Amino acid sequence: MNARKTYPLWFSFGALGLYFMLFFFPCLLGLFYSFTDWNSFRPELNFVGLANFRNLFRGNTPYLLYFGNTLKFTFFTTLWKTLVGFALALLFTRRSRFADFHRMIIFSPQVLSFLIVGLVFRSLLHPSTGFVNLALDALGLGVLKQRWLTDLAWVWKSIIAVDTWKGVGYVMVVFIAGIKAIPASYHEAAIVDGASFLQRVVRISIPMLVPSIMVVTVLNFTYGFRVFDIIYVLTNGGPGYASGVMNTGVYKEFSKGDYGMGTTLSTVLFFFITAVSWFIIRGMRAKEVEA
Amino acid sequence: MNLRRSLSRASLGLLSWLVALAFLLPVAVILINSFKSGAEAADMSLALPAKLAVSNYEAVYKAGNLLTTFLNSALYGAGSSALVVALVLAAAFPLSRRKGRASGAIYFFIVLGTALPMNYIAVMKVMKALALINTRLGMVLLYAAINIPISLFIAYGYISTLPREIDEAAVIDGCSPVQLFIRVIAPLLTPIASTVFVLDFMATWNDFIMPLYFLNSTSKWPMTLGVYNFFGMYQTQWNLVSADIVLTSLPVLLVFVFGQKYIVGGITAGAVKG
Structure with missing residues (x-):
């Protein structure tokens, strides 16, 4: 049987064409525009060389802060989702009548829109009328009240907590699938040998979950680097520029009409993610060769 | 030994419920407040409304x-x-x-x-x-x-x-x-x-x-x-905003409840295989 004839490549041209036209080609086009002063005020386009890229490093612009914030968001949400997701997976793989129901509840924020989650938490975290501060008052813990989304010391903690609340169910589900794939005999043998629960987690579950952990980390990274929704709705990058990330920055430039600077930020993110992906893929290939 | 085991079983069961409730809480606050009058919803608490203001939903639907x-x-x-x-x-x-x-x-x-x-x-x-x-x-x-x-x-x-x-x-x-x-x-x-x-x-x-x-x-x-x-x-009228949030989330939550098998299947197929 001739594979070339039986499986014609043109079957894939529809998906390839649409993806190229509306996703990949604009990335290249954006690279071109990042060398221009394209904006919404004047129709003509001038080449400005590297001026947009130099703007990134000027002291009075927030762009480097956006970049740092993007990394910070990515690192901490990945860390928390992985740790909490693992703990939840351990808790909900126990044999229990309600485990399925509990799992469904914890997963459910995943299917809500970021916009909805953002609005809900803007209400809950409101300093004077929000549920969190009211509850603290009611419990006599009024001293713990905070301006959760406007205080510089708390804004990132709040954002990371909300994002973890929304995304941890996904990580949990992946880990549960991973834990269930571990042969029961491993744990049985360890129990016979007198291993404690903690020892079994550290010596059996975690090493066996390494593939799941890697997949989850890659997913969390690619989500984190591109984050926009949750931050736009919760703080719109505020107070000031304190919680701005790359993609909220792109939207700010877009709203101002400074398209050239906006595509420059997108282009920087594009190359950064491409570089990170390249290292991840190379790392995985190396692992495969070893194994 | 047996007592200890059943105690730890019970406490883990309690913990499961507490965790699940913590995830449910934000949704509950929104749902309750979507049935409150404007004055009651000025405080986004878990206090139940005096009477169900279904009219919120009508108002949202129109506006x-x-x-x-x-x-x-x-x-x-x-x-x-x-x-x-x-x-x-x-x-x-x-x-x-x-x-x-x-x-x-x-x-x-x-x-x-x-x-x-x-x-x-x-x-x-x-x-x-x-x-x-x-x-x-x-x-x-x-x-x-x-x-x-x-x-x-x-x-x-x-x-x-x-x-x-x-x-x-x-x-x-x-x-x-x-x-x-x-x-x-x-x-x-x-x-x-x-x-x-x-x-x-x-x-x-x-x-x-x-x-x-x-x-x-x-x-x-x-x-x-x-x-x-x-x-x-309507930023200040959280009862209306809550009702709008409920109505917007309802379709996708229904899809989730009925399509759960496909969703979780898709996630684990994509992720576990790697």
Whole structure:
């Protein structure tokens, strides 16, 4: 049987064409525009060389802060989702009548829109009328009240907590699938040998979950680097520029009409993610060769 | 020993319930406050309303332009997901069957899109050039383009599990490639088609970045942007905003409850396989 004839490549041209036209080609086009002063005020386009890229490093612009914030968001949400997701997976793989129901509840924020989650938490975290501060008052813990989304010391903690609340169910589900794939005999043998629960987690579950952990980390990274929704709705990058990330920055430039600077930020993110992906893929290939 | 074990069992059971409740709490606050009067909802507490203000929902329905935005969301979600299912299944079939360089490169190139950031401003330029900006067709095509990479990844893995002997038998019986795909392979792909459709539908339903950048006429807005706009106008009336939030989330929660099998299946198929 001739594979070339039986499986014609043109079957894939529809998906390839649409993806190229509306996703990949604009990335290249954006690279071109990042060398221009394209904006919404004047129709003509001038080449400005590297001026947009130099703007990134000027002291009075927030762009480097956006970049740092993007990394910070990515690192901490990945860390928390992985740790909490693992703990939840351990808790909900126990044999229990309600485990399925509990799992469904914890997963459910995943299917809500970021916009909805953002609005809900803007209400809950409101300093004077929000549920969190009211509850603290009611419990006599009024001293713990905070301006959760406007205080510089708390804004990132709040954002990371909300994002973890929304995304941890996904990580949990992946880990549960991973834990269930571990042969029961491993744990049985360890129990016979007198291993404690903690020892079994550290010596059996975690090493066996390494593939799941890697997949989850890659997913969390690619989500984190591109984050926009949750931050736009919760703080719109505020107070000031304190919680701005790359993609909220792109939207700010877009709203101002400074398209050239906006595509420059997108282009920087594009190359950064491409570089990170390249290292991840190379790392995985190396692992495969070893194994 | 036995006492200790049943104690630890009970405390873990209690912990499970507490954790689940913590995840349910924000939803409960919104649901309760959506039935409060304006004055009661000035404090977003868990206190139950004196009487159920169902009128909130009527008010939201009238003020929030809900039917239009609902139909728009349904069109974007169903239209783009159907398009993705058709394009991606057709693409995944030869790509996962052939072992050549070209098919490998095409697969890798498209799946790269699961990680790459969209260049929204440049997309605007392309949409303008194609006369797709601020049109419903443009939205459907754009959502399809965004969802293609992850969908291809999921479908590719599934097709590799189908035995090649099926293809061989069909070809010997005289099937052309198109017949082989449509008559023989496509029917076997119903489970993965459902998964891809449900996942894409939810992603599209929940999105609000695309309309934020590419739609300026309110008549074409999806539900998410409608609710955001509503929030802008009625910020101080959290009972109304809550009701709007409930109505916007309801469709996607229903899809989740009935399509759970496909969603979790899709996630673990994509993730555990790696």
